[in-house]
Amino acid sequence: MKERIVIVGGGLSGLTLAYLLTKNNKEATVVEASSRLGGRIQTLKGSLETPLELGATWFSDMHGNLLSLIDELGLTKYPQFSKGISLFQTKSFEPPQKFFVPEAEAPSYRLKDGTQNLIDALAEKLNPKNIHLNTKVTAVTEHENGLLVETGQGEKLHADKVVLCLPPQLAGSQIRFSPPLPEAVSDILPSVQTWMAGSIKFVLEYAEPFWRKKDYSGMLFSHCGIVTEMYDHTNFEENKYGFTGFLNGGAASYSQEVRKEFVLKQLSELMGEEALHPVNYFDKIWSDEFVISEDQTVHRPHQNNGHPLLQENYMKGKLFFSGTESATEYGGYMEGAIRAAKNIFEKM
Ligand SMILES: Cc1cc2nc3c(=O)[nH]c(=O)nc-3n(C[C@H](O)[C@H](O)[C@H](O)COP(=O)(O)OP(=O)(O)OC[C@H]3O[C@@H](n4cnc5c(N)ncnc54)[C@H](O)[C@@H]3O)c2cc1C
Numbered sequence: 001m002k003e004r005i006v007i008v009g010g011g012l013s014g015l016t017l018a019y020l021l022t023k024n025n026k027e028a029t030v031v032e033a034s035s036r037l038g039g040r041i042q043t044l045k046g047s048l049e050t051p052l053e054l055g056a057t058w059f060s061d062m063h064g065n066l067l068s069l070i071d072e073l074g075l076t077k078y079p080q081f082s083k084g085i086s087l088f089q090t091k092s093f094e095p096p097q098k099f100f101v102p103e104a105e106a107p108s109y110r111l112k113d114g115t116q117n118l119i120d121a122l123a124e125k126l127n128p129k130n131i132h133l134n135t136k137v138t139a140v141t142e143h144e145n146g147l148l149v150e151t152g153q154g155e156k157l158h159a160d161k162v163v164l165c166l167p168p169q170l171a172g173s174q175i176r177f178s179p180p181l182p183e184a185v186s187d188i189l190p191s192v193q194t195w196m197a198g199s200i201k202f203v204l205e206y207a208e209p210f211w212r213k214k215d216y217s218g219m220l221f222s223h224c225g226i227v228t229e230m231y232d233h234t235n236f237e238e239n240k241y242g243f244t245g246f247l248n249g250g251a252a253s254y255s256q257e258v259r260k261e262f263v264l265k266q267l268s269e270l271m272g273e274e275a276l277h278p279v280n281y282f283d284k285i286w287s288d289e290f291v292i293s294e295d296q297t298v299h300r301p302h303q304n305n306g307h308p309l310l311q312e313n314y315m316k317g318k319l320f321f322s323g324t325e326s327a328t329e330y331g332g333y334m335e336g337a338i339r340a341a342k343n344i345f346e347k348m
Pocket of ligand 1: 008009010011012013014031032033034037038039040041054055056057058059135136137138165166167170174175195196197199200201286289290291322323324325332333334335336337
């Protein structure tokens with residue numbers, strides 16, 4: 001009989017692990033708390049069908065495992081557009097500084113049709129009956145020779161092995177382990193930073209790339225506006241246009257309508273009144289129950305990512321941590337999510 005493996009979390013790490021297991025004639029059930037796969041990867045389509053990234057967007061030549069997975073799945077990467085005048089706003093009462101990014105620099109890549117394509121391509125390789133959405137894991141209990149996984153919906157899944165592919169702080173706050181995890185482990189879980197938790201990403205869709213026509217790259221860094229960092233978000237085919245970037249943390253307390261108003265005001269002052277007429281504006285504050293735990297004790301970025309205790313197995317070799325925050329290198333990034341999955345796959 002095939003080993004029963006339950007993967008908690010249907011983000012990049014969980015789906016990569018499920019894909020690797022399936023490819024090697026093993027079976028795994030992916031249990032995902034939210035109503036969609038992808039976790040911190042989420043691509044929207046604008047009304048003009050522009051792929052708009054609310055979550056993970058960029059990668060580079062350093063991300064070898066991600067690049068091979070993209071190739072293996074037949075997906076296409078392309079460089080982030082950066083040609084033209086970029087802007088740096090140091091003070092609100094001074095004009096922005098203008099600079100050019102040299103083309104020779106190592107490029108940042110994006111995925112054609114959006115990062116969600118990676119998630120969809122992985123999910124397509126899995127048997128749909130092995131994916132359970134809207135199913136939050138609440139308990140993992142040692143049971144006879146295996147583990148019993150319980151969900152908020154009252155489901156009980158029997159497993160020989162369980163892999164936790166969710167931010168470690170959520171494993172600590174949302175899942176009751178019986179017997180409990182060693183104290184040293186439960187003590188560190190709230191202090192493992194979830195990369196990008198709390199950040200606010202916005203996307204804008206435009207009918208025309210008015211900034212490119214004025215020789216702007218669309219790249220903006222600001223110390224004084226609501227937009228702190230922004231990039232051109234034109235698609236691979238270069239026929240759908242937009243921007244994406246990050247807002248300053250304080251913007252979380254404004255309504256989305258107010259955030260949009262401030263973003264458009266800042267951009268119109270910098271690049272012209274055309275900025276005031278987008279086809280769409282969306283943003284997302286990444287601080288929901290699928291990312292962040294209320295009892296977290298985090299004081300710095302990447303805190304305890306790749307911690308040695310996350311490399312160990314528990315419950316007599318039946319329970320494992322995966323997910324990008326457990327990766328010893330590139331923890332927090334998409335590359336880390338894939339590395340963590342590969343690492344656990346080799347232990348299965
Ligand atoms: C705004 C933003 C921008 C980013 N930009 C980049 C970038 O440009 N480049 C890059 O490399 N990385 C970026 N990242 C990071 C990247 O998104 C992550 O490294 C990667 O997606 C993590 O994958 P994961 O599978 O480890 O975790 P996640 O994507 O967090 O997946 C975990 C899954 O577990 C689910 N879950 C949570 N609790 C439970 C439970 N109790 N039971 C069942 N399921 C549960 C969640 O709903 C989620 O789907 C960004 C992240 C954000 C938020």
